[in-house]
Amino acid sequence: MSEPHPTTGLDDTVHQRVRLGILAMLNGPQRCDFTLLRTELKLSDGNLNRHLAVLEAAGYVTLTKRLDGGRPRTWISATKTGKHALAAEVAALRQLLERVDGQI
């Protein structure tokens, strides 16, 4: 094994289970609202907020609050940097799966 092990290049900001789920959900669509992320990823408000704050601080997502029928609604989008970070994670995971497959 001369190449570095694929897990050595993983970025914990993206790899962490919940944040990986958030970035994966934001990869396709233009944006997701807070409630959809919370429901799909089975999170509490506090837990989702905490992980969104980490991703926002890293420059991986942006949050926009808008009134929707008088009620505040938070929309979340992945930035270009966030999409690149997910792509790097996905590439590393693919390498890892290839190694694990090769061991069987």
Next chain:
Amino acid sequence: MSEPHPTTGLDDTVHQRVRLGILAMLNGPQRCDFTLLRTELKLSDGNLNRHLAVLEAAGYVTLTKRLDGGRPRTWISATKTGKHALAAEVAALRQLLERVDGQI
């Protein structure tokens, strides 16, 4: 999306970057020694010890100390439970990659 998001089923004990690397390295061979894991995964002694303790407490690895030419050497093996836990992680990651691919 009616199926649960693949990240909701990930087990943090296995998914964490360093521990995923350890279990992936132990998946093929009968056992690895401490030095090989430390070198391949670019870890300090303390960091590797800490993560091995988490995996051992979960019943995912066993540690065996033996004298080798008068020097103590630690061998690490994945248990059957540990290999099953890695297999579940790998299956969830595969689902995740399929979703991300489907979004492009």
